[in-house]
């Protein structure tokens with residue numbers, strides 16, 4: 203596949219797809235990056251970071267032992283860390299961690315096929331210092347953390363409790379005599395478990411523990427704790443720390459366990475922005491809302507929506523490019539084998555992945571802007587927007603991670619056997635994303651948090667009180683009766699809100715009926731939780747449909763007609779896909795008729811055909827470099843079979859023609875001598 207100048211040519215099918223694309227790919231890239239200037243900056247950063255020859259591994263990571271994998275990940279993390287420190291700060295100092303942090307996150311994928319042991323340091327340790335420390339504490343810890351002298355993680359979850367934070371058992375008891383906290387792990391189940399980087403990498407961590415002072419427990423609070431010697435890296439006396447062992451993914455993250463035996467830390471190591479302990483042990487609560495110490499979790503939930511959107515874009519890029527290169531079977535006897543992308547079922551599997559990647563990215567951008575508003579409010583002492591934002595970020599985190607994981611797995615299915623190869627990168631993308639459904643708040647648990655808010659909002663609507671923006675639709679759909687059906691995009695979004703309102707109303711009725719039978723409110727709630735999760739899902743789906751539709755219209759106002767057309771096709775496809783997926787709900791809560799359902803299906807299939815010629819252009823527009831995709835199936839040039847063979851030949855088993863196990867076991871077995 204090289205021409206006579208040694209330049210590798212692009213696979214002919216992919217080249218033809220690109221030539222036939224109806225729009226200028228760069229235009230959509232600019233939209234997704236938030237403007238041409240952002241694309242230029244991103245590309246500049248990518249250009250000077252991704253040329254490093256240290257990026258390429260002679261032996262694929264997945265062929266290394268767990269220890270070698272970890273060591274390689276530390277090596278690359280240090281290179282990456284140095285790069286960030288030395289070069290990227292030139293792009294705007296600390297700002298690099300603001301506007302360009304998504305770029306940092308993107309290029310990190312070229313360094314780590316799995317995950318960096320330092321992810322939690324930059325992803326949670328630093329943000330928690332920013333969010334939970336006083337200005338004085340920040341000036342002490344932040345420079346040391348950003349210069350990587352102090353390397354940290356976030357240790358909240360314990361063996362016995364992850365979800366129920368109030369049930370954590372680690373204690374931090376204040377001793378006014380020495381002005382220290384005594385950290386202790388009273389039981390096996392109180393051992394910290396899971397924190398990324400804790401096993402072998404970090405020297406500090408944020409520990410969430412029950413604060414005791416003057417004989418009283420004041421609930422969970424965060425503390426900065428040094429756990430290893432800065433010179434020798436040995437665990438300090440009173441610290442028991444180690445790695446938790448192999449997992450489905452995250453295998454280079456050295457997730458760890460940690461226990462304390464009456465371990466002492468200075469008073470000022472309590473993160474004191476939201477609560478303080480005075481020298482004499484007096485507890486001073488500064489958090490009027492009560493849940494401000496959960497702030498880092500809320501921040502990460504916001505970040506995760508973007509994280510999974512990007513990972514879904516990677517999987518879709520791999521699967522769509524591969525589907526344009528791969529030919530299989532025949533549609534009519536004797537005809538040449540078609541590209542598998544020409545099978546309508548393949549389009550059904552894949553185009554929803556492209557549309558969902560757009561939907562989640564636009565929703566994530568919107569969520570980020572909303573979050574920035576909430577942060578500004580909090581800075582001015584206003585916390586009224588927190589309950590709504592907690593409900594919103596909880597459900598968006600739950601639904602985006604769940605949708606992305608399912609669709610990434612669908613991308614793997616769509617690549618047949620080769621999708622199962624580690625070198626396709628689809629298994630690693632999946633194992634990374636499926637964890638997001640659990641960490642930072644389990645799917646069901648977070649949807650139930652949203653449901654709590656929705657039920658309260660319903661009660662407020664009943665009482666004629668004003669509602670906050672994301673639930674204001676409840677006023678409109680408050681009266682019983684089916685939502686009128688209208689098959690336009692706006693009509694489908696309205697129907698989605700109607701379904702959510704109908705489900706919330708049904709939950710309220712169920713709970714009330716159960717209470718009438720003599721059950722406590724808690725028991726009635728518990729018995730209704732299956733419906734409550736479904737109601738929160740419906741609410742979240744309506745929000746995503748609404749935001750995606752309106753943001754896509756807004757963003758493409760000045761676009762060329764062809765870009766506007768294809769973006770419109772994708773949003774319409776997304777809305778039709780979900781209308782058809784939830785057709786039972788629409789039949790129950792809206793006035794949709796059987797003929798309307800037939801029309802929805804027909805329109806959906808027409809959209810698949812319309813999008814087909816632009817599919818490769820659409821994934822090219824994600825503009826994800828080969829170094830970041832890390833995939834034999836998804837590279838820009840489409841040299842799928844060559845890359846699969848090149849990677850197979852790197853397997854250590856191929857380094858010698860005969861493996862010693864032949865002489866040790868097979869031969870004796872064959873000769874009856876075993």
Ligand SMILES: CCCCCCCC/C=C\CCCCCCCCCCCC(=O)SCCNC(=O)CCNC(=O)[C@H](O)C(C)(C)COP(=O)(O)OP(=O)(O)OC[C@H]1O[C@@H](n2cnc3c(N)ncnc32)[C@H](O)[C@@H]1OP(=O)(O)O
Nearest residue numbers: 307310318320321324325365367493496505592641642643
């Ligand atoms: C070197 C190279 C690296 C390269 C990187 C480059 C750049 C990096 C930058 C960014 C990358 C980001 C990517 C991120 C990846 C990070 C990986 C993370 C790994 C995972 C980490 C973790 O998992 S940490 C542990 C997380 N744990 C959880 O999430 C636990 C979940 N549980 C809870 O949140 C809570 O327990 C609960 C909400 C479920 C219940 O809490 P609680 O019992 O206290 O409350 P109640 O149910 O009684 O409710 C009372 C009341 O409070 C309200 N409320 C609850 N939570 C909040 C909140 N957070 N905010 C506001 N309000 C809240 C609740 O609604 C109730 O209100 P009512 O009015 O009473 O109804």
Ligand SMILES: Cc1cc2nc3c(=O)[nH]c(=O)nc-3n(C[C@H](O)[C@H](O)[C@H](O)COP(=O)(O)OP(=O)(O)OC[C@H]3O[C@@H](n4cnc5c(N)ncnc54)[C@H](O)[C@@H]3O)c2cc1C
Nearest residue numbers: 356357358359363364365396397398637640641642643646
């Ligand atoms: C890859 C990975 C990395 C992680 N990294 C970190 C880290 O760096 N730091 C850290 O502190 N933690 C970390 N965690 C831990 C993570 O935050 C928790 O695992 C997560 O919050 C879920 O809690 P749990 O494990 O206690 O699950 P559980 O709460 O035990 O959940 C088990 C099941 O019970 C259900 N359930 C629980 N409570 C309820 C309820 N009230 N109502 C209905 N159903 C319920 C859940 O839905 C789930 O089906 C990590 C986890 C993973 C997988």
